[in-house]
Amino acid sequence: MLFNLLAPLAEEFLLFNLFRYLTFRTGGAILTALFIALFAGPKVILWLRLKQGQGQPIRTDGPEGHLAKKGTPTMGGFLILLALAISTLLWADLSSGYVWAVLLVTIGYGVIGFADDFLKVSKKNPKGLNGRIKLVFEIAIALGAVVWVMMITRDPLSTSLAIPFLKQLMINIGWFFVPVAVFIIVGAGNAVNLTDGLDGLAIVPVMIAAGCYALISYLVGNAVFSAYLQIPSVPGAGEMAVFCGALTGAGLGFLWFNAPPARVFMGDTGSLSLGGALGMVAVITKHEIVLAIIGGLFVLETVSVIVQVASYKLTGKRVFRMAPLHHHFEKKGWAEPTIVIRFWIIASVLALIGLSTLKLR
Template identity: 50%
Template sequence: MLYYLSFLKHDISFLNVFSYITFRAGGAIITALLIVLFIGPAVIRKLSSYKIQQYQRDCGPASHLSKHGTPTMGGVLILASLLVSVFLWARLDSPYTWILTFTTIMLAIAGILDDYTKLVKKNPAGMPSWVKFSIQIFTSFIVVLFLTMYPPNAEFAFKLSIPFFNNFIINLSFFYLIFAMLLIVGSSNATNLTDGLDGLAAGSMVLCAGTYAIFAYLAGNFNFADYLKIIYVPGAGEIAVFLCAVVGACLGFLWFNTYPAQVFMGDTSSLFLGGVLGVAALCSKQEILLPIAGGIFVIETLSVMMQMFYFRVSGGKRLFKMAPLHHHFELKGWPEPKVTVRFWIIGIVLTLISLASLKIR
């Protein structure tokens, strides 16, 4: 909304700063961060008063039993601060603003319903899996339908650009639509699986969303895109503004979620944060970069898949002490903060590798 103040630049020259993507991206980070810090204590107290608290299952690590009673559904902090920040700093006439907002709201609804069923209705299984997947599939279908009708770059609508290679393009044709839906649903669930230690998911999201904010900004600038040999996406700067709001919201949430956590995000935000990453990857035409920049989420998901597969083919044996992978290291004796920080370090390295792909082509 503040972008439109730049229309008055002929009367008040200072207002021209609101036309700059970098200025609005910085404003989005700070706004979302301050909103979470300001309303966080009150929201946490309210969640505690409503007894919306985490229930730790006996099958989890024994060290997590002390977390019983910690308020959850704290993802409402991320959701509220993100939407307010986006409304203030993003261009409301940008289709990317609205498709990312649509993804956020739809997957937030799925997460809230799941958390509500678990925590308020006291059903540990949550809402039926088919309901959650139906919402995810419907959301991804609408996003892919939109991107088919209004592709970020018509020349590369159904094509994938391979990082680290110059002009290495793969044309998936019709299969791109299936790939795109799987990317959104997969990234949504991957983030959900990673949300198991204090600060792990939020910190990893800061790194991944920040990386994609940089790529989106560069893709939206013709000169930068041409020089760096990445696909040019007109208007992609608004994706960067949106993702910077995500970064700010997650940084603010980390203030309360770092070990020992005062609040957990729950499915309320973990589902939509991952989904937003998937949509941002599609809109910025950097789909193949996601498994690198979001490598932590990929590793966590693969560990669950490998555990299930090995359990079945080995007749009940386990490949890891527990899945997702962060629990494996906990049971090996690593303190929870050490697991989180070491995963963050891996995430930083993956961020640097992702950024290096801009020059290694």
């Protein structure tokens, strides 16, 4: 909004020229989202605690240490979405279709997650919303956003996949790009959802990935840098840097209250929406496959669940003591902070590998 209001006045007021720069607006988005989250956090947490009473139901078959977290409110993702949405609307170019597409996925998935969390709390049942119903709504929202993005992205880029580590190799897969992109968005949303199981475990890797995609967005949106690095040039995708900046700032503010011992859990309201947002940004910036590297921790957690379920159904035996993967290490006796920090380290290393694809081609 500030860009649309103030940038046109730059000729008359030189200071307003700052709003033309993505770097300035991204920095503004980070700080704005951070301050909103820090300011609104105590009020939101108090409201959630009053409304939820006993907080998020704790699985009785889970790690024993989780029973001590009984009474901690969930739906803290509402705080993230509040700070993220306000900051994005304030600092991004609201004439960009990409901005509205990513907000559609983020808020849409947040609503699905909110419904899931609400059922868990109101019915005191950890299962929440029916899985098939969730999946149908996730696919529908992702489908609408993908078609929208394809309509505003130039051909043949709109239906092409970029291959990491290979110079300017784009594979045009036509309309098959639609199910691929939908799978990426839905998969990313559920992968982050599975990772969100310990205090601070999911939000930091999300912020790391968002920081990486802020840089990627800036580069693909700049014709000079994209030509130099020989990566796809996507005019207008630079606005995703502002969105990713807002996501990072909102995540930092949430982490203030989610750091062990957590005063609030993000719940599906946060994890599903943030994962979907990352997937949408990856599709817009034509770095879909790179998301599997930068967000490799989320992939590992998801694969651990798939392997566990497949092994049990086929052989009757479990590969891990408990899935997702972080619960396996809890069952082995690792302290929660140890698991969380080590997973952060893994996420950081994978992010660096993912960023290396920008140059190693």
